[in-house]
Amino acid sequence: MDQQEIQTQQKREVESRQESTIAARSFVPLTDIFEDDHALTIVMEMPGIQRDNVDVRVENNILTLEARLDYSKYQGLKPVYTEYNVGNYTRSFELSGKINQDAIRAELTDGVMTLTLPKAESAKPRRIPIS
C-alpha cells in the first residue's frame, strides 16, 4: 500500500503570450500523462468544474482544454478564511501525428478529466520476430 502523505500544491497561473480580454485569472490543471500500446491518456484535476462547462478541441495538432468555473455557487458566501483561489482552467498540448484525432474520448468524474487519445494504427508498436 502506498502510504506516503499527500501535499497541497499551489495552483499555477496560466502564463500565455496573448493576454486574455477577461481580467480574471486562469489556472493550469495538475496533469498526469501516460502511454500504453494503444493510447495516450491525459488526466487533469479540475475540482469544481462541471461537464457542460468544458471545451476540448483539436486544431493544427494542438489539443486545447478550456474549463469555465460556475462561480454562481459562491453567491451569498462571504469568505472568512481561504487557502486557495478558484478560476477557470486551461491547458494545451501538442499532439504527435500518431494520434487518431477523431477517436479522442473525454470523461469528467469528480473533478478529474480523463482524455484518451488512441494511437493511429501505424504508430502501434510491433513485436519483431527473430528468425
Next chain:
Amino acid sequence: MAAYSDPFSALLALQRALESRIASGWLARSPSGMGGYPPINIFQQGDNFVAIIELPGMERNNLHIEAKENTIRIHGNKSQNYPKEVSVHRRERGFGAFDRTITLPIPVDANAIRAEYNDGILALFLPPAESAKPRSIEIS
C-alpha cells in the same frame, strides 16, 4: 449580495475576495490551523459556516469526516488507479494519505453538519451550536 452578479467583473471580484482572506487569522489560534492537505476555504452564509474543500478524484468510501464540538477531522487516502503497464510522461498529481483537523473559533452543532461531495469538491455545511447563536436582549 450583488457582488458577483456582473458576468464581466464577477469572477475577478470573487478571486479578489478570496485573495484578501488568504490565511487570515480566523483559524490561526489553533495549532492545527494552517497547512496540510486538502486545502480549505471557509465562508460565512448567514448564521452558518461553509467549508469548501478541493479533493478531486476521491472515492467516497476513502473519505472520512468526523466532528466533535468545534473540531472537524478530514482524513482519507487518495489513491490512483492507473493501469500498471504504462510508461509515464508527466506526473503532477499527488496521491497518498491525508489527515487534517481544523478547529473553528465557534462551537458547531456536530449532529447537524451536512457533507456533500460533487465535482471533486467537498462542501461541509456547519451550523453553529445553539450556545453560539446570538440572542436578542430585551430592554426592561
